[in-house]
Amino acid sequence: SAAFAVLLAWLAGPTLVQETRQGLSDIALLVTDGSASMQVGDRAALSAKAAASLTARATRLPGLELRHITVPESGHDGTLLWAGVRQALADIPADRLSGIVAITDGQIHDLPADPASVAAPLNVLIPAQGEEWDRRVRVIEAPGYGIVGRTLMLRVAVEDLGPPGSAPPGPATLAVQVDGQPPDHIQVTPGEVQSVPVEITREGRTLVKLATDPVPGEASPLNNQAVVEVNGVRDRLRVLLVSGEPNQGERTWRRLLKSDPAVDLVHFTILRPPEKDDTTPLNELALIAFPTRELFQDKLSGFDLIILDRFTDRGILPHIYLRNIADYVRHGGALLLVAGPEFAGARSLDQTPLGDVLPAHAPQGGDDKRDDQGQGNGGQGLLTGAFTPQVTELGTRHPVTQGLAADPNAPGWGPWYRAIQPEDVSGQVLMTGPNKAPLLILSHVDQGRVAMLMSDQIWLWSRGQSSLPGGGGGPQAELLRRAAHWLMKEPDLDEERLTARIQAGRLQVERQSVSGSAAGTVTVTPPEGAKRSLVLAPAGAGRVVASLDAASPGVWQVSDGTRLAYAAVGLDNPLEYADLRATADRVRKLAVATGGGVSWLGRGIPELRRVGATDVAYGAGWIGLRHRDAHLVTGVNSVPLLPAWAALPLLLGLVVAAWRREAK
Numbered sequence: 210s211a212a213f214a215v216l217l218a219w220l221a222g223p224t225l226v227q228e229t230r231q232g233l234s235d236i237a238l239l240v241t242d243g244s245a246s247m248q249v250g251d252r253a254a255l256s257a258k259a260a261a262s263l264t265a266r267a268t269r270l271p272g273l274e275l276r277h278i279t280v281p282e283s284g285h286d287g288t289l290l291w292a293g294v295r296q297a298l299a300d301i302p303a304d305r306l307s308g309i310v311a312i313t314d315g316q317i318h319d320l321p322a323d324p325a326s327v328a329a330p331l332n333v334l335i336p337a338q339g340e341e342w343d344r345r346v347r348v349i350e351a352p353g354y355g356i357v358g359r360t361l362m363l364r365v366a367v368e369d370l371g372p373p374g375s376a377p378p379g380p381a382t383l384a385v386q387v388d389g390q391p392p393d394h395i396q397v398t399p400g401e402v403q404s405v406p407v408e409i410t411r412e413g414r415t416l417v418k419l420a421t422d423p424v425p426g427e428a429s430p431l432n433n434q435a436v437v438e439v440n441g442v443r444d445r446l447r448v449l450l451v452s453g454e455p456n457q458g459e460r461t462w463r464r465l466l467k468s469d470p471a472v473d474l475v476h477f478t479i480l481r482p483p484e485k486d487d488t489t490p491l492n493e494l495a496l497i498a499f500p501t502r503e504l505f506q507d508k509l510s511g512f513d514l515i516i517l518d519r520f521t522d523r524g525i526l527p528h529i530y531l532r533n534i535a536d537y538v539r540h541g542g543a544l545l546l547v548a549g550p551e552f553a554g555a556r557s558l559d560q561t562p563l564g565d566v567l568p569a570h571a572p573q574g575g576d577d578k579r580d581d582q583g584q585g586n587g588g589q590g591l592l593t594g595a596f597t598p599q600v601t602e603l604g605t606r607h608p609v610t611q612g613l614a615a616d617p618n619a620p621g622w623g624p625w626y627r628a629i630q631p632e633d634v635s636g637q638v639l640m641t642g643p644n645k646a647p648l649l650i651l652s653h654v655d656q657g658r659v660a661m662l663m664s665d666q667i668w669l670w671s672r673g674q675s676s677l678p679g680g681g682g683g684p685q686a687e688l689l690r691r692a693a694h695w696l697m698k699e700p701d702l703d704e705e706r707l708t709a710r711i712q713a714g715r716l717q718v719e720r721q722s723v724s725g726s727a728a729g730t731v732t733v734t735p736p737e738g739a740k741r742s743l744v745l746a747p748a749g750a751g752r753v754v755a756s757l758d759a760a761s762p763g764v765w766q767v768s769d770g771t772r773l774a775y776a777a778v779g780l781d782n783p784l785e786y787a788d789l790r791a792t793a794d795r796v797r798k799l800a801v802a803t804g805g806g807v808s809w810l811g812r813g814i815p816e817l818r819r820v821g822a823t824d825v826a827y828g829a830g831w832i833g834l835r836h837r838d839a840h841l842v843t844g845v846n847s848v849p850l851l852p853a854w855a856a857l858p859l860l861l862g863l864v865v866a867a868w869r870r871e872a873k
Contacts, residue, residue: 211863211867212860212863212864212867215856215859215860215863216860218851218856219851219853219856219860222849222851223849223850223851224847224848224849224850225847225848225849225850226845226846226847226848227845227846227847227848228845228846229845229846232272232838232839232840232841233305233839233840233841234272234273234274234305235272235273235274235305235306235307235834235835235836235837235839236273236274236275236276236301236302236305236306236307237267237273237274237275237276237306237307237308237309237310237834238275238276238278238294238297238298238301238306238308238309238310239260239263239264239267239275239276239277239278239310239312240277240278240279240280240290240293240294240297240309240310240311240312240313241256241260241277241278241279241280241312241313242256242280242288242290242311242312242313242314242317243279243280243281243282244280244281244282244283244287244288244290244316244785245282245785245786246288246314246316246785246786246789247313247314247336249314249428249429249431249789250428250429251336252314252336252337252791253336255336255337255810255811256312256336256810258810258814259312259334259336259810259814260277260312262814263275263310263814263817264277266816266817267817270817270819270834272836273307273819273834276297276301278293278297280292280293280294282785285783285784286318286319286784287316287318287319287784287785288313288316288317288318288319288785289318289319290311290313290317290319290320291317291319291320291321292319294309294311298328302839303328304837304839305837305839306328306329306837307329307834307835307836307837308329308330308331308332308805308826308832308833308834308835309327309329309330309331309332309805310332310334310832311331311332311333311334311796312334312336312810313333313334313335313796314335314336314337314790314791314792315333315335315790315791315792315793315794315795315796315807316785316788316789316790316791316792316795317795317796318784320795320796320799321799324798324799324802324803327799327803329803329835330803330804330805330825330826330827330833330834330835331796331799331800331803331805332800332805332806332807332808332815332826332827332832332833333793333796333797333800333805333806333807333808334808334809334810334814334815334832335791335792335793335807335808335809335810336791336810336811337791337809337810337811338809338811338812339809339811339812340371340372340790340791340792340793340794341371341426341427341428341790341791341792342369342370342371342424342426342427342428342790343369343370343371343427343428343429343432343788343789343790344367344368344369344370344381344399344421344423344424344427344433345367345368345370345432345433345787345788345789346365346366346367346383346419346420346421346432346433346434346435347365347366347367347368347435347787348363348364348365348419348435348437349364349365349366349402350363350364351363351364351437351439352439353438353439353440354439354440354441354442355407355409355415355439355440355441355442356409356441356442356443356444357409357410357411357412357441357442357443357444358409358410358444359408359409359444360406360407360408360409361406361407361409361439362404362405362406362407363404363405363406363407363417363419363437364402364403364404364405365383365402365403365405365419365435366397366400366401366402366403367381367383367397367399367400367403367421368399368400369381369399369400369424370788370790371790372792380396380397380398380399381396381397381398381399381421381422382394382395382396382397382421382422383395383396383397383403383405383419383420383421384418384419384420384421385405385407385417385418385419386417386418386419386420387407387408387415387416387417387418388415388416388775389416389766389773389774389775392418392420397421405419407439409439409441410441411441411698411699411700412441412442412443412697412698412699412700413440413441413699413700413701414438414439414440414441415438415439415440415441416436416437416438416764416775416776416777417436417437417438417439418434418435418436418764418775418777419434419435419436419437420433420434420435421433421434428789428790428791429789431762431763431786431789432786432787432789434736434763434764436763436764436777438777443471443513445471445472445473446469446471446472446473446513446514446697447472447473447475447511447512447513447514448466448472448473448474448475448512448513448514448515448516448693449475449504449512449514449515449516450462450463450466450474450475450476450477450516450518451476451477451478451479451515451516451517451518451520452476452477452478452479452518452519452520453479453517453518453519453520453521453523453549453551454478454479454519454521454551455478456518456519456549456665457668458518458519458547458665458666458667458668459478459518460668461667461668461671461685462476462516462518463476464671465686465689465690475504475512477504479520479521479523479525501525501526501527501530502530505526505530505533505534506530506533509533509534509537510537510540510542512537512542513543513697514543514544514545514693514696514697515534515537515542515543515544515545516544516545516546516547517544517545517546517547517558518547518665519547519548519549519551519665520546520551520558521551521554521556521557521558522556522557522558522560522561523556528561528562531558531561531562531563532562532563534563535562535563535565535566537657538566538654538655538657538658538659539566539654539655539656539657540655540656540657541656541657542657543657543658543659543693543696543697543698544566544657544658544659544660544696545659545660545661545662545692545693545696546558546567546659546660546661546662547662547664547665547667548629548631548661548662548663548664548665549627549629549664549665550591550627550629550665552571552629552663553571553572553590553591553629554571557571559571566654566657566659567652567659567661568634568635568636568650568651568652568654568659568661569631569632569633569634569635569636569647569650569661569663570631570632570633571590571629571631571632572590572629572630572631572632573632590629590630590631590632591627591629591630592627592628592629592630592642592643592644592646593626593627594626594643595624595625595626596624596625596626596628596642596643597621597622597623597624597625598622598625598640598641598642598648598649598683599640599641599642599645600613600614600639600640601638601639601640601641603637603638603639603723604638604639604640604649605750605751606704606721606722606723606750606751607637607639607651607704607723607751608691608695608701608702608703608704608721609639609649609651609688609691609692609695609702610639610640610649610688610691611750611751612750613684613687613688622670622682622683622684623669623670623672623682623683624669625642625664625666625667625669626666626669627664627665627666628642628643628646628648628663628664628666629646629663629664630644630646630663631646631647631650631661631663634647634650635652636650636651636652636659636661637650637651637652637704637723638650639651642663642664646663647663648662648663648664649661649662649663649688649692650663651692651695658695658696658698659696660692660695660696662692667683667685667688667689668685669682669683670682670683670684670685671685671686703721704721704722704723705721705722705723705724705772706720706721706772707719707720707721707731707767707768707769707772707773707774708720708721708774709765709767709774709775709776710776711759711765711776711777711778714758714759714760715756715757715758715759716733716756716757716758716759716765716767716776717754717756718731718733718743718745718754718755718756718767718774719748719752719753719754720745720752720753720754720769721751721752722751722753723751724751728744728745728746728747728753729744729745729753729769730742730743730744730745731743731745731755731767731768731769732767732768732769732770733757733765733766733767734765734766734767734768735759735761735763735765736761736762736763736764736765736778737761737763743755743757743767759776759778760778761778762778762786763777763778764776764777764778765777765778793807800827804824804825804826804827805826805827805832806826806827806828806832808827808832813830815830815831815832816830816831816832817831817832817834818831818832818833818834819833819834819835819836820833820834820835820836821835821836822835822836822837822838823835
């Protein structure tokens with residue numbers, strides 16, 4: 210059996226293999242978090258110091274290569290640190306990975322859920338003294354639109370974030386500031402949802418700033434404020450149109466107002482004055498009786514705009530109702546008066562209580578005179594003859610008429626044939642008629658606004674070019690639309706305004722003024738509070754503009770000494786700013802599960818050590834990088850353990866010994 214065993218061993222050919230190996234260095238990965246939250250406080254400085262120190266120490270450890278990467282800001286999804294780690298690990302062989310060291314504030318939003326997927330110890334270095342506090346304002350619900358004249362509700366919460374089990378900073382005060390007005394202060398309990406009422410007072414953009422005072426010792430006040438932008442819209446525009454007598458312009462008004470689905474139009478035409486008596490049955494004159502008390506007393510304040518089109522004082526409206534219209538204007542209402550020949554007559558509205566709020570008055574007497582073009586006044590300031598309305602120098606700067614006649618390639622405006630020569634004009638004259646008589650006049654009256662059109666022939670422009678012998682039509686619809694919205698105080702049509710916008714990361718400032726376009730300066734206050742001056746440059750038509758970089762998130766304030774304007778820079782990465790604490794809550798579990806740990810750089814930079822391939826890579830004041838003993842085989846030498854020259858004699862000897870034993 211021994212001989213047979215030797216035979217089998219020889220046939221198996223046992224061989225001793227000797228390899229020639231070249232050792233490979235271990236590779237460690239140093240990852241620096243470059244997200245926005247790492248710019249809070251002295252985190253960036255601590256991180257840079259730690260990275261430099263670890264890099265210098267790694268060069269003194271033999272057999273170790275340290276690769277350093279920085280993961281930049283990732284956009285809208287928070288800190289995507291692990292995406293950068295995976296990309297860097299793709300170039301590192303798994304058998305050479307000695308460890309991963311991450312310098313971060315701990316706010317990582319893409320950590321792997323399975324620790325087994327991390328092939329090396331993870332040590333996290335946090336640039337802080339320890340767990341931090343942070344107070345934030347969180348907007349839970351904010352409608353994008355609000356109806357003018359109504360109150361909308363914002364749902365917000367002030368939240369205190371801190372180490373579990375520690376005492377919170379205490380109660381909070383929430384300051385609510387709407388369009389730069391003095392803020393309202395609300396006492397809130399941190400963690401509870403608070404309903405904040407906001408009244409929408411005008412059309413267009415309304416900025417609501419919600420802010421709470423910083424807490425002593427908190428990580429950063431950057432998220433102690435939030436900005437909500439609400440677009441104010443009118444539910445329905447209620448317009449009262451009263452035509453004094455049927456006229457050709459009446460159809461123009463109805464077509465213009467009825468074409469807008471957002472307008473609720475109430476229209477009455479006075480078909481017959483009270484003193485006129487004939488045999489026509491009343492039920493053929495009107496479907497309903499003229500509701501004077503209901504319109505001009507009970508529900509007058511509910512209208513956004515009142516239009517009196519060639520209205521004559523014939524006793525249909527008692528003077529007490531006309532006085533109500535005047536009071537309506539003084540308390541913030543809007544009145545548009547279209548004047549025809551009746552305005553220059555004995556029953557002119559100028560002779561009623563309504564005349565107190567009009568910016569121009571009826572002419573007093575005068576002879577019937579003709580100018581060189583054949584235009585005349587009908588003895589009471591009534592000018593007749595063809596004329597083309599002209600925009601005044603003031604009108605070229607006023608938003609209502611700005612740009613109406615700016616296109617030199619557009620066909621000429623068509624002519625009108627009748628206008629009123631007013632007296633005692635006190636408002637802004639934007640357009641003129643024959644003899645440069647004021648044609649379109651705007652005026653501020655206490656809290657309200659009044660516009661007067663001193664001709665009843667704007668309807669001629671609606672007929673277009675082909676039907677007019679003297680030329681084309683004109684911007685009738687656009688002019689009336691702008692005038693109506695100016696009366697209703699649309700912010701974009703204010704003659705004196707300061708606006709600020711954020712576009713493509715820049716603050717765009719524009720000042721509109723009818724007084725001129727001379728350059729000036731404004732004071733810009735960024736969210737961090739350091740004021741600076743900004744020089745405005747002329748841009749034509751009463752506008753001066755300027756811009757500057759606006760990278761800081763929050764509310765930017767612009768002031769020209771009289772007016773204030775606000776612009777809001779949203780957070781490019783809201784998730785990044787949602788929690789600005791330096792914390793180990795997110796990363797500790799993963800670090801410990803991989804054999805690493807968490808260190809606080811504010812307490813010192815840990816020592817760098819080498820540890821065994823299976824040892825824990827973390828301890829008090831130090832972090833470890835494992836020896837992986839990776840190598841490269843450069844050659845192989847095989848030595849037979851039972852060569853033929855030794856196996857054959859041994860086999861033969863065993864066979865002879867077995868034969869002699871059996872022979873006995």
